[in-house]
Every structure is written in structure tokens, then in C-alpha cells.
Amino acid sequence: MKKFLALLAFSSLLLASCIDDDAQPPVFQVPVPTPINYTSGEADFSNFVAVGNSLTAGFSDGALFTAGQTASYPNMMASSFAQAGGGEFTTPFMADNLGGATLGGxxxxxxxxxxxxASGSPLPAAVEGQGTTEISNILSGPFNNMGVPGAKSFHLxxxxxxxxxxxxxxAANPYYARFASSPNATVLGDAAAQAPSFFSLWIGNNDILSFATSGGAGIDQQxxxxxxTYGGNDITDPNVFAGAYIGMLQTLTAGGAKGVIANIPDVTSIPFFTTVPHNPIPLDAGTAAAVNGxxxxxxxxxxxxxxxGLITAEELAKRTISFSAGETNAAVIIDEDLTDLTAVNPALINMRQATADDLVVLTARTFIGTLADPxxxxxxxxxxxxxxDQWVLTPEEQGLISNALTAFNQTIDDAAASFNLAKVDANTFLxxxxxSGVPLADGTTVTAxxxxxxxxxxxxxxxSPRGYALLANKFLEAIENTYGATLPEVAPEQFTGVYIE
Structure with missing residues (x-):
């Protein structure tokens, strides 16, 4: 090693002696990136107003709270717009990061x-404490983020x-009650009163979602x-949705504002319906035999x-209940679409075991296996x-959702074309x-x-905030493609995928 070091030193001296006294060592310069000139193109972002429901508000983890509102996709978009002439973007923030709220205390x-x-295994739990948001404490607006959790299309x-x-x-929405301009105001009216130069509209999810998350306990109001006359868990009639949607766009574009809209994702593909398997019940041999008996x-x-001849052989096979020892026993469920046999025998209720075509709701994970009678x-x-019925979405109920989704998204597609608006295909993206997931620059992949x-x-x-960041980029991309804008992207890696405390 000493010989090697000596040789290296000698070689360096030899090289130095060979350099002409007048020669200068090369200078290596790090290239300076050319600054990007962010522009609004044909759009005007000076007064951006976002209209929608919980997705627009930044709702996540079952609540609306300040950190989630800060990580809403419209707030991220506004930060990008600020580099291309965008103005201030205000939000009706909750009072804290707990998410809970009171009315009259x-x-x-x-x-x-x-x-x-806390239990050794990662499980979702509610944060402790009482939220300090009091619904009757009315905020002074106006607010650029007009996202109202729970709102359906006609509610706006x-x-x-x-x-x-x-x-x-x-009869009223607690979130909107905090920042409505008056008791008789409308969400759309408060949004339009701000004379937005640019808007986003993402609405219609709840016109289907509440039916789905209730396990199809509502009514298809087609x-x-x-x-x-609708119940809270009903599917909105497609003509009612279309009338409300077109009316909103007519109002929002009346002053010449441009905007971006998004279609409705297939709600049955979200984790609420894909996490709990249809066959989560393990039984030992003795218990399986007893249940079969x-x-x-x-x-x-x-x-x-x-x-x-009162039912077919196919329905007999579908309704026959059988358990075996192991961990793949399907849950027994009520299915309202089976033939009603109770007039012949009251004990033959509409029940069967679930199949892979049924979607068990997420909340059933803490219910299956509990005792109906302590x-x-x-x-x-x-x-x-x-x-x-509230625990499972059957194929027939999924069909009702699919029909409504198709009709609603057709309305949105047609509206994008007729009003010359940018459109985000949120359905395909989700x-x-x-x-397959979406890869990020840091080598990770975001999945569902x-x-x-x-x-x-x-x-x-x-x-999650990271998911909202991905959506914000899809909105920005649609705006760039439609209006010729050049906008900075959001970095999803800078936002959390889950809150751990």
C-alpha cells in the first residue's frame, strides 16, 4: 500500500511538471436550469372557486379537520395557480385537527x-378529545373552497x-351551516356571488355513494x-342529476369563467368495498359440524x-348453507333478491352465503363474529x-350503482364538451x-x-393527502391540455399516506 501511495504521489508530480506554465486548468460549471415560465394560458386564475362535496373540502379519515383541509386538492391547485397569476384561496377551516364538532355544546x-x-397491531382508532368546532359559530366569508361534505348534486x-x-x-348540512352567507343561501349562489374567474366542480359522488356504503339499504329513485322525497341513502334519478348539473354550469360560466370538472369514480372499487373478504370466518371441525346441524x-x-317447483335448482344451490373446518368460510347474508318463501315456511328467510361477487363493507370487519345476543x-x-342488508352490496345492488354511474358520467362528458371545459377522468384514474398503483419519483408506489x-x-x-395530491395533478394536467397553461405539479411524496400517532 505504501508503494502504491508513493507511486501515486510521484505520478501527480510528473503530471504537474508536464503542464505548460501558461495553461489554465479546466473549469467545470454546473448547468443552471432554465427557469420555467408558468402561465395561465387561456384561463384566468385570479379568483379560483372550488365547488363540490367532501372530496373538494379535503375530508379524510372520517372527518374534516384543518390538516386535511390544507391538503385538499383545490388548495394544492391554488398553490400551483399562484405561480401563474392565481390569487388568494380561502377555506372555512375547522377549529382544530380533531374533526369533531358540536351544536349548542x-x-x-x-x-x-x-x-x-396500542393493541400491538395497526388498527384504525378515533383520536381522543372533544373537537372545539361549534357549528353555530358562523364564519365570515366568502370562501374559495365551497366543498360541503355530504352534499349531493341537488343539495348545492x-x-x-x-x-x-x-x-x-x-334539513340542513352542519358543514355548510358554518359558512353560509345567510340561513336561506345556496352553495351555488354563494359560489357564484364571488364572480369566479376560474372554477372547479366535482359533484355527484354522494348521489350514488350513500346507497353503496349503506349496503344498498336505500332506494334507486330512477x-x-x-x-x-328522497331518503339519505337513495340513488338520485339521472334526470334530476342532469338538471342540477347543467344548471350549476350555466351559473358558474355565466360571467365567462372557465373551469375544470371531473367525472364520478366507480365507488365499488374503493377500499371500503375491497378490504373485507366474503369468506372471513374460520371454524374448527366441531364448530363447523354444529353449525351445519x-x-x-x-x-x-x-x-x-x-x-x-317453487325455486329452481340453481337457487337451491345458491341458498344451501354449508360450513367446513378452515379459514375460508363465507358469511351468511340476507339477500332481498332471492325468492320470498316465508309465506310457505316462515323459517325459510332470504338468506344465503356470500360469494366473491358480493362486496362486504369495511365497517363489517368489527361486526362479523360478534354476538347478536350477548x-x-x-x-x-x-x-x-x-x-x-346494510353489511353487503349484492351483485343486483351493484348493477343499480353501475347504471346510475354510467348515466351520470355521460351527463358530465356531454357537459364538458358543450361548455368547453377541462375534464378529469377520475373514474379511470382511480x-x-x-x-396497478401509481409510481412516485421516490421509488414508492401509491395503491388502494x-x-x-x-x-x-x-x-x-x-x-389520503397523498391521494389528493395525485388527483390535484390530474386536474392540473387537464387544465394545461385544455387551456394551454403551464403549471407546476404537486409533489405527492411531500404528503402523508396515513396519519400515525
């Missing part, structure tokens, strides 16, 4: 979720939707044009009625006691996240896997 909204390791046009007096009876009369009664150890939900994928928050419905 009484809690009416729950706290946000976080990933807790409804006078009184922000009336505090209507909140206790469900043919009913009176939304005042308990269902013997039910299976026998079905066989008799099939022999009598005093009866055999009354196991999902085994001896079938899961009710399918990509669900199927519950709790660990980084794309969705712990409520299984709303994106």
Missing part, C-alpha cells in the same frame, strides 16, 4: 381516525341547506323527479320447495345470524390506483390497499 360530529398500534341548489336551525332535524332444517326445507354464545353474526397503500385514508372512501 352537544357533540354531533365524530373525530378523525388515525393508525393506532337547495335554499336553507346551510340553515343552522335545520341541522338538528337533518323515475322520481322530486328529490325532496343447525342449518339442516333450512337446507331440507329449501330442497322440498325446489322439488315442488347471552347466547351461538348467536354469531355472519354465522348463525345472517348479516343484514381504477389505475386500484389495479387499505391502511398501507397510501392512496386512501382510513375511512376507506376518501383519499
Amino acid at each position: 352537544q357533540p354531533i360530529l365524530g373525530n378523525r381516525l388515525f393508525l393506532s398500534f 341548489l337547495a335554499p336553507g341547506y346551510g340553515n343552522v336551525a335545520g341541522v338538528p332535524i337533518g 323515475g322520481n323527479l322530486d328529490p325532496s 343447525a342449518y339442516a332444517a333450512y337446507n331440507g326445507g329449501l330442497a322440498q320447495l325446489q322439488a315442488a 347471552n347466547n354464545p351461538t348467536s354469531i353474526n355472519g354465522v348463525a345470524v345472517p348479516l343484514g 381504477k389505475v390506483i386500484n389495479a 390497499t387499505y391502511g398501507t397503500g397510501g392512496g386512501f385514508s382510513l375511512d376507506g372512501v376518501h383519499p
Whole structure:
């Protein structure tokens, strides 16, 4: 080693002696990147107003809270717009990061979720404490972020939707009640009163979503044009949606404003429906035999009625219940679309075991396996006691959702063309996240896997801040392509995929 070092030193001296006294050593300069000239193109971002529901508001982890609102996709867009002539973007912030809220001092909204390791395994849990947001403390607007969690399309046009007096009876929205300009105001009216130079509109998700997350417990209101008669979990009639949607765009573009709209994702592909398997029940041999014995009369009664021609052999096979030792037993569920046999035999209720075509809701993960009767150890939900309609989305119910989704998105597609607006294909993009994930610059990949994928928050419905960042970039991309703007992207790696405390 010493010989090598000596040789190296000698070689350096020799090289130095060979350099001409007048020669100068080369100078290496790091290239300076050419500054990007961000521009608005044909758009005007000086007064950007975002209209929509919980997705626009920045709702995540089951609540609305300040950090989530800061990480809303419109707020990210506004930060990008600021580099191309964009103005101030204001938000009706909640009072803290808990997410809970009170009305007259009484809690009416729950706290946000976080990933807790208290039990040794990572599980979602609500943060402790009482939120300091009081709904009756009206904020002074106007606000650029007009996202209202829970709003359906026709709600944005409804006078009184922000009336505090209507909140206790469900006639008004507690989130909008905090910042409505008056008790009789409308969300659309408050947005239009700001004379936006540019707008975003993403609405219609809740016109389908509440039906889905309730396990199809609502009604498909196709043919009913009176939304005042709808229940909270009903699917909006496509004509009602189209009328509300076109009316909103006519109002928002009346002053010459340009904007960007987004279609509705397939709600059945979100983690709320893809996390809990249809067959989560492990049984040992003895328990499986006992359960099968308990269902013997039910299976026998079905066989008799099939022999009598009251049900087909296919339905008999579908309804026959059988358990085996192992960890892949399907849950027993109620299916309203089965043939009603209770007039012949009251014991033959509409139940069957779930299949891979059924979607079990996320909230069922803490319900399946519990006791329906605390005093009866055999009354196991999902085994001896079938899961009710609210826990499972059957193929028939999924079909109703698919029909409405197709109709709503056709309206949005047509509107984008007729109003010459930029459009985000959120439906396709979220399918990509669900199927293959989205790679990031840091080498990670954002997926829709519950709790660990980084794309969705712990409520299984709303994106995480990182997921919202990806969506913000899709909005920016659509704006650039439509209006010739040049805008800085959002860096998703700078936003969290899940809150851990």
C-alpha cells in the first residue's frame, strides 16, 4: 500500500511538471436550469372557486379537520395557480385537527381516525378529545373552497341547506351551516356571488355513494323527479342529476369563467368495498359440524320447495348453507333478491352465503363474529345470524350503482364538451390506483390497499393527502391540455399516506 501511495504521489508530480506554465486548468460549471415560465394560458386564475362535496373540502379519515383541509386538492391547485397569476384561496377551516364538532355544546360530529398500534397491531382508532368546532359559530366569508361534505348534486341548489336551525332535524348540512352567507343561501349562489374567474366542480359522488356504503339499504329513485322525497341513502334519478348539473354550469360560466370538472369514480372499487373478504370466518371441525346441524332444517326445507317447483335448482344451490373446518368460510347474508318463501315456511328467510361477487363493507370487519345476543354464545353474526342488508352490496345492488354511474358520467362528458371545459377522468384514474398503483419519483408506489397503500385514508372512501395530491395533478394536467397553461405539479411524496400517532 505504501508503494502504491508513493507511486501515486510521484505520478501527480510528473503530471504537474508536464503542464505548460501558461495553461489554465479546466473549469467545470454546473448547468443552471432554465427557469420555467408558468402561465395561465387561456384561463384566468385570479379568483379560483372550488365547488363540490367532501372530496373538494379535503375530508379524510372520517372527518374534516384543518390538516386535511390544507391538503385538499383545490388548495394544492391554488398553490400551483399562484405561480401563474392565481390569487388568494380561502377555506372555512375547522377549529382544530380533531374533526369533531358540536351544536349548542352537544357533540354531533365524530373525530378523525388515525393508525393506532396500542393493541400491538395497526388498527384504525378515533383520536381522543372533544373537537372545539361549534357549528353555530358562523364564519365570515366568502370562501374559495365551497366543498360541503355530504352534499349531493341537488343539495348545492337547495335554499336553507346551510340553515343552522335545520341541522338538528337533518334539513340542513352542519358543514355548510358554518359558512353560509345567510340561513336561506345556496352553495351555488354563494359560489357564484364571488364572480369566479376560474372554477372547479366535482359533484355527484354522494348521489350514488350513500346507497353503496349503506349496503344498498336505500332506494334507486330512477323515475322520481322530486328529490325532496328522497331518503339519505337513495340513488338520485339521472334526470334530476342532469338538471342540477347543467344548471350549476350555466351559473358558474355565466360571467365567462372557465373551469375544470371531473367525472364520478366507480365507488365499488374503493377500499371500503375491497378490504373485507366474503369468506372471513374460520371454524374448527366441531364448530363447523354444529353449525351445519343447525342449518339442516333450512337446507331440507329449501330442497322440498325446489322439488315442488317453487325455486329452481340453481337457487337451491345458491341458498344451501354449508360450513367446513378452515379459514375460508363465507358469511351468511340476507339477500332481498332471492325468492320470498316465508309465506310457505316462515323459517325459510332470504338468506344465503356470500360469494366473491358480493362486496362486504369495511365497517363489517368489527361486526362479523360478534354476538347478536350477548347471552347466547351461538348467536354469531355472519354465522348463525345472517348479516343484514346494510353489511353487503349484492351483485343486483351493484348493477343499480353501475347504471346510475354510467348515466351520470355521460351527463358530465356531454357537459364538458358543450361548455368547453377541462375534464378529469377520475373514474379511470382511480381504477389505475386500484389495479396497478401509481409510481412516485421516490421509488414508492401509491395503491388502494387499505391502511398501507397510501392512496386512501382510513375511512376507506376518501383519499389520503397523498391521494389528493395525485388527483390535484390530474386536474392540473387537464387544465394545461385544455387551456394551454403551464403549471407546476404537486409533489405527492411531500404528503402523508396515513396519519400515525
